[in-house]
Structures are given as structure tokens and as C-alpha cells.
Amino acid sequence: MTHHPILTVQNLTKTFKSGDHSLTVLNNVSFQIERGLTCAIVGPSGSGKTTLLGLCAGLDKPTSGNVNLNGQQISAYSESQLSRIRNEQIGFVFQSFQLIPTLTALENVMVPIELRGVAYHEVEERALNLLSSVGLGERTHHYPNQLSGGEQQRVGIARAFIHRPAVLFADEPTGNLDGETGAQIEHLLFELNRDQGTTLIIVTHDRELASKCDRVIELKSGHIISDETTLNRQTDHITAELIS
Numbered sequence: 001m002t003h004h005p006i007l008t009v010q011n012l013t014k015t016f017k018s019g020d021h022s023l024t025v026l027n028n029v030s031f032q033i034e035r036g037l038t039c040a041i042v043g044p045s046g047s048g049k050t051t052l053l054g055l056c057a058g059l060d061k062p063t064s065g066n067v068n069l070n071g072q073q074i075s076a077y078s079e080s081q082l083s084r085i086r087n088e089q090i091g092f093v094f095q096s097f098q099l100i101p102t103l104t105a106l107e108n109v110m111v112p113i114e115l116r117g118v119a120y121h122e123v124e125e126r127a128l129n130l131l132s133s134v135g136l137g138e139r140t141h142h143y144p145n146q147l148s149g150g151e152q153q154r155v156g157i158a159r160a161f162i163h164r165p166a167v168l169f170a171d172e173p174t175g176n177l178d179g180e181t182g183a184q185i186e187h188l189l190f191e192l193n194r195d196q197g198t199t200l201i202i203v204t205h206d207r208e209l210a211s212k213c214d215r216v217i218e219l220k221s222g223h224i225i226s227d228e229t230t231l232n233r234q235t236d237h238i239t240a241e242l243i244s
Helices: 049-056 079-089 105-114 120-133 149-161 179-196 207-211 231-243
Strands: 005-018 021-034 038-042 064-069 090-094 167-171 199-203 215-220 223-229
Touching: 005 049, 005 199, 021 049, 021 064, 021 199, 021 215, 021 223, 038 049, 038 207, 049 064, 049 167, 049 199, 079 090, 090 149, 105 120, 105 149, 120 149, 149 167, 149 179, 167 179, 179 199
Parallel strands: 038 199, 038 215, 090 167, 167 199
Antiparallel strands: 005 021, 005 064, 215 223
């Protein structure tokens, strides 16, 4: 089985300036992620994980270096071009859910694809199917303040997959949840990722969650200190060889 990179990061550096001082959060980081894989980015607080995710997702621009996402050099794109890429090819799951409080669960899930001008009935049908797949088929007309934290994150996951993104970025997706609820959310993320063939990139402090991914990239002080294929991915290779 041949895998092609969906994300290529080359010599990525991000420096923030404060007065006469500058702080380099990422320093000359390079890696590639193959299409369809799951990858965890781990490291202590301040290691540059969330900054790296933001640059890869086109939420920020690097001081130097390049980000190529699905064949497009997004680090050179304008904000309007980045907005289009995010709407068409990228999904997000946030630690803080980021739901719109005045919209129902169904309406929150529909927002990203409605911006494309897709027919309402088509968007609604897809959103209802996704809410059902995350176990919220009976909660579609509830508002965020009527949902538990775990339910809100399920809405967030459904919203992230509504436009069938090429890449899904998840920033501490279980960080605000208890252990049992977090485990359920992890299962949903991986299950939908497999079903839809999305590349999943997770920023997390949770080593157990990271170990479930195909690959783990570890950052420290803005540098990659390890980049390992997990047993999950090794098993996939062995299975593929046996099948072939």
C-alpha cells in the first residue's frame, strides 16, 4: 500500500516579538504526514504544540518555512484563500467545544457547510446523520447550555466532519472531559476518522490517547525530539503485507 503526504512541513519557525525581545516557539521544524493516518503531537506545556497545529491549519502564518496542505502551499496564501481552505478541506475539534450558544445542536453542525451555499435539505440530512452517528439523534434541537460537556464535544465532532474534511485537527479534544466521557469521545474520533478516510492530527498531553495513533511526534522547546511509528501502524503494515 502506497501512502502520499497530505501535510508537509519544511523548516517551520515561529517567533513572537515583545518589545525588544523575541521568543522562538518553533525552531526549524520539518516532517510529513501521510494521507489517512492518525498522528499525535505531544510535549510539555510551552513546547509549541498548539502553535504548530495553528500553522498547519492555516490559522496563523510562520515567521519562516513552508506548510503544504493537500498539495497547496498555504503558508503563502492570503487570509481569504486560507479561509476558503479551512472551510473546504479542514475540520477542527477544540478543547473548549466552540459551539455557538444561540444555535441548536443541529444548527451548529450545519454552520460550516451552509457557508458554501449547499442546498439546505442536503446539509440538514448530512447533519442529522452525523448527530445520529455520535449518539445525539434525540438531542438535535437542544442548545449548548442544555447539553453536557461530553454531548457538546459530540456536537463539535459532528460539526468537524460535516464537510468531509481532508484533515481534521483536534486540540486537546478530551481535555475538559472526565475519563469515561473522554474515552467515548476518543472512540468516536477514531471511528469517524476511519469511516470517512480523514487524516487525523491530535495535539494532546494524554500519552494513552497518543499511543492509539499511528504516529507520535514529540516536541520540546520548539524542536522535534522524537518521531515514532506506533505499534498500531506497524501492525497495519504487517497486515497489508500479509494480504498482498
